[in-house]
Amino acid sequence: MARKSAGISDRHRKIMEFLMKFQDENGYSPSIREIGEHIGVASTSLVDYYLRQLEEREYIERDQHISRSIRVLRPINASIGETVKRTFNRMTEAVNELLDIPVLGRVVAGEPIPVPGSDVRYFDPESSVAVARSLLNPRENVSELFALEVQGESMIDAMINDGDLVIMKPAKEASNGEMVAVWMDDKDETTLKYFYKENNRIRLQPANPTMKPIFVDDPRHLRIMGKVVLVIRQVKGR
Amino acid sequence: MARKSAGISDRHRKIMEFLMKFQDENGYSPSIREIGEHIGVASTSLVDYYLRQLEEREYIERDQHISRSIRVLRPINASIGETVKRTFNRMTEAVNELLDIPVLGRVVAGEPIPVPGSDVRYFDPESSVAVARSLLNPRENVSELFALEVQGESMIDAMINDGDLVIMKPAKEASNGEMVAVWMDDKDETTLKYFYKENNRIRLQPANPTMKPIFVDDPRHLRIMGKVVLVIRQVKGR
DNA sequence: ATTGACTTTGAACGTTTGTTCTGTTATTAT
DNA sequence: ATAATAACAGAACAAACGTTCAAAGTCAAT
Numbered sequence A, B: 001m002a003r004k005s006a007g008i009s010d011r012h013r014k015i016m017e018f019l020m021k022f023q024d025e026n027g028y029s030p031s032i033r034e035i036g037e038h039i040g041v042a043s044t045s046l047v048d049y050y051l052r053q054l055e056e057r058e059y060i061e062r063d064q065h066i067s068r069s070i071r072v073l074r075p076i077n078a079s080i081g082e083t084v085k086r087t088f089n090r091m092t093e094a095v096n097e098l099l100d101i102p103v104l105g106r107v108v109a110g111e112p113i114p115v116p117g118s119d120v121r122y123f124d125p126e127s128s129v130a131v132a133r134s135l136l137n138p139r140e141n142v143s144e145l146f147a148l149e150v151q152g153e154s155m156i157d158a159m160i161n162d163g164d165l166v167i168m169k170p171a172k173e174a175s176n177g178e179m180v181a182v183w184m185d186d187k188d189e190t191t192l193k194y195f196y197k198e199n200n201r202i203r204l205q206p207a208n209p210t211m212k213p214i215f216v217d218d219p220r221h222l223r224i225m226g227k228v229v230l231v232i233r234q235v236k237g238r
Numbered sequence C: 001a002t003t004g005a006c007t008t009t010g011a012a013c014g015t016t017t018g019t020t021c022t023g024t025t026a027t028t029a030t
Numbered sequence D: 001a002t003a004a005t006a007a008c009a010g011a012a013c014a015a016a017c018g019t020t021c022a023a024a025g026t027c028a029a030t
Helices: A010-026 A032-039 A044-056 A080-097 B010-026 B032-039 B044-056 B083-097
Strands: A098-107 A127-132 A146-150 A165-170 A178-184 A189-198 A201-205 A214-216 A222-234 B098-107 B127-132 B146-150 B165-170 B178-184 B189-198 B201-205 B214-216 B222-234
Touching: A010 A032, A010 A044, A032 A044, A098 A165, A127 A165, A127 A222, A189 A222, B010 B032, B010 B044, B032 B044, B083 B098, B098 B165, B127 B165, B127 B222, B189 B222
Parallel strands: A098 A146, B098 B146
Antiparallel strands: A098 A127, A127 B127, A146 A165, A165 A222, A178 A189, A178 A222, A189 A201, A201 A214, A222 B222, B098 B127, B146 B165, B165 B222, B178 B189, B178 B222, B189 B201, B201 B214
């Protein structure tokens, strides 16, 4: 006589709950001994005994002679909503944390840097860098950020090396103490310097404290292209 | 140059697909031998070899000495391409793209750097940095990475400034061309230098090309603490 | 031609694990 | 009370399984 969903004891319920919890936490089923330990049963045979009952009543399924092969057929006492909700939150958080910043080109000392003009829609970005938002100023307008790869060793006095990745935002002016990318007409050169406006001249201070500043008297010989926001150096593992 | 899932051979892909398919059909993971049988590999060690690689690249996860404990961390190449499945993949990818690296402390020239000892479980990390995985070597074992904040200007000859964030992995030895953090007994100092082993001495080359190298004749006066993997400079918006 | 990094094999070892068996203790019906 | 049935223990076993190691093969760079 096939007994239907008859007598589910307290033990059965405990086992089912443990199965689901263990599955959720580990991604696979517990062994018989692990089940026994958890429900306070010393002998493996007794656990097997209960499992067989659960199997007969079609609460679970398992494959003979295969470790950890228990499948839960129908969840008992569902409290799954919590888990789903939590993982969903973590996912949306992570997705928002990740910025995709286009790499517009290279910074070469002797050439003006490529800057996204307001009219010129987009340079086709060669590629993009993924950057965590938390590395940036929280109130940064991330949509206008762009990245440049430094080519050559012309920026060493800005403590920036060949291959470094500079992330910046477009700007035509700067405040004191900000690091800017400037094009100097008289020198035909692009550099990265800290910007300071003094009485009647502009001081461009290298990041390397051992280097001396450059002074510019006529601001018209100087074009600010953008402000540096972040520098990333990927050390070549060789 | 942010590229995604690099360094995955055909075998790896085949294994991942089998893992997902098997999981889907049986509700639990295949054993090592079952995997080997399916991809046409006779020895269990070779399967283990591949699994370890997949583990390092964080495609899967498994628990030691536990049968069928493989967890698929990120699905690969879903052959059943539905819109839902694809967006789901993109989300999990994004989640996996984001690494949380603990900041263990500061690098000060006159002090040894804090390194996660194998026995000393964890310094309580002061905080953590979020870093996109694509910024790192794809086969880097990201779980052992840690970050240090540079304090003072003692590292300027390594092109690293006060406030910079150095991400490194523990190491006691290094290969030529790698940037390492070393403690020099005779100078009582921690520095970051490029490591080169020459005939009968060690050359420590500053990253700044204008600086001269340091030569160490006796390797015992030199302790390698770790290899530098990434340097991040958050330019103070002031 | 040699090195070195990566791939592959085969076998062996020690656990983990499911299964089975014998036997004991409770519970219940008669 | 007694017999029958259900609940439990403990041990023992063989298969399944993860791990490790020594050794050999492959392939590209030097």
